[in-house]
Amino acid sequence: MTVRSAPGDRPPVWITGAGVVSPAGLGVQATWERVCAGLPTARTDPELAGLPVDFSCRVPPYDLREALPGARLPAPERLDPFTVFAATAAGEAIADAGLDPGVWPAERVAVVVGTSLGGARTLEDQHERFLDGGYRRLSASLLPRYMPNLVAGQLSIVFGARGPCLQTSTACASGATAITIAADLLRAGRCDIALAGATEACVTPLITSAFARLGALSQRTDAPGEASRPFDRERDGFVMGEGAGMVVLERAEDATARGCRGRALLAGYGATSDAHHPVAPDPQGAGAVRAIRAALEDAAAGADEVDHVNAHGTSTPLNDAMESAVISHVLGPRPVVTSTKGVTGHLLGAAGAVEAVLTLRTLEEALVPPCANLREVSEGIGIDVVMDRPRHHPVNLALSNSFGFGGHNVVLAFRRV
Known part of the structure; x- marks a missing residue:
């Protein structure tokens, strides 16, 4: 096995473990199988009844205590779903990384979510409780359930991680941002193990309505399962989803040891x-062009080495057109x-973190999942998008793109080991 050094002889960083909670299933394998099968998860959502957009992609119900037997967990009613997903x-x-929080070097374990x-x-x-009954109705x-930073705090408590504990918020790039910060902490010697990723659980009437008012959501209420269709000629917006993706990062030397x-x-x-x-x-x-080029420079790689791109691919007219043009311009048709x-x-x-994990599976399996619901590639989309069924394709270098509101662009480059 060859361990490649990053530019400037920085210590190479490996992903040694991965976990996912998604609408496609509980766990990496369940999610991977459904993604490869191209089976959409969008369906009519009773909680959104009466709204202009009444469908979503929900995580299947499960019991956190069954998912994490023996873990140091607070009472379920003290956790918001976004923390439940992250902990799982x-x-x-x-x-997956073969680590035991009971014996790991807690002061050298970082959490970035x-x-x-x-x-x-x-x-x-x-x-709603406050409006209905005032101060005394509040929990x-x-x-502790709402504050964004508490997801990192709760994970540090549950798993006994006493190193740097950070929370990132760069909209739809949040998960990818967390992974980059965790890698920087490892490269700088601030920790020896980093737990990083992202989580989201905001399929609520208010948040869904807010995205609908922006015109960002698909209006395909008559056929929810066909609504999310990245790069398709008839795409009309994205579909709200929820879930979490987490990875363990370590310096390659430490993991090998x-x-x-x-x-x-x-x-x-x-x-x-x-x-x-x-x-x-x-x-x-x-x-986006600069982010891809920066990722390639950081990886000491040329554009002609990129075998695969897990695109941000939101199914919105503006994002898909921009991203396909960028991929074509920087990386060509390869x-x-x-x-x-x-x-x-x-x-x-959570998108960037979950998609990073799926990119790892593509590297391992030499299999690229299809774009579900892609029937006819939109005019002007000049890239090689996988349709209908997964494609067997050797992948040595892959990119995972994440672009968020506010103009946040993060691109992760992964190599097969």
Whole structure:
């Protein structure tokens, strides 16, 4: 096995474990199988009844205590779903890495978790209680359940991680941002193990209505399962989703010393800002171009080495047109491209983390999932997008793109190990 050094002889960083909670299933394998099958998860949502957009992609119900037996968990009513999802995905990632929180070097374990909106469900529910009955109707756990930073705090408590504990919020790039910060902490010697990723649980009437008012959501209420259709000629917006993705990162030398083989090398990453518009991407994609080029430079790789791109691919007219033009301009026709949002919907802050994990599986399996619901590629989309069924394709270097409101662009580059 060859361990490649990053530019400047920085220590190479491996992903050694991964965990996922998504509308496609509980766990990495269940999610991967449904994504490869191209089976959408969007359906009519009773909680959204009566709204202009009444469908979403929900995580299947499950019991956290069954998912994390023996873990140090607070009472379920003290946790918002966004924390429940994060804890579940984190538990899977830690187990996948072969680590035991009972004996790991707690002071050298970092936690970095992204979220876009935090405990939105808690805030919305508690606000209704306040309007209905005033101060005394509020739960004393409102703030611990809602505050965005508390997801990182709760994970540090549950798993006994006493190193740097951080929360990131860069909209739909939050998960990718968290992974880059965790890698920086490892490269700087601030920790030896980093638990990083993102979580989101904001499919609520208020938040869904807010996105609908922006014109960002698909209006395909008569056929929810066909609504999320990245790069398709008839795409009309994204579908709200929820979930979490978490990874364990370690320096390759440390992982090798404990007998662990990395799932993938985090070869490089790039982060830029559009400085263009609060919610619309720069139509020229200049920030996205710079992010891809920065990721390749960090990975000491050429554009002609990229085999695969897991695209942000939101199913919105503006994003898909911009992103496809950027991929074509920077990377040419060579990479095989997919977007998994046709199955999962848009997981907002958690999207980049879940899609990073799916990119790892593509590296491992040499299999690129299809874009669900892609029937006819939109005019002007000049990239090789996978349709209908997964495609067997050797992948040595892959990119995972994340672009968020506010102009946040983060691109992760992964190499097979």
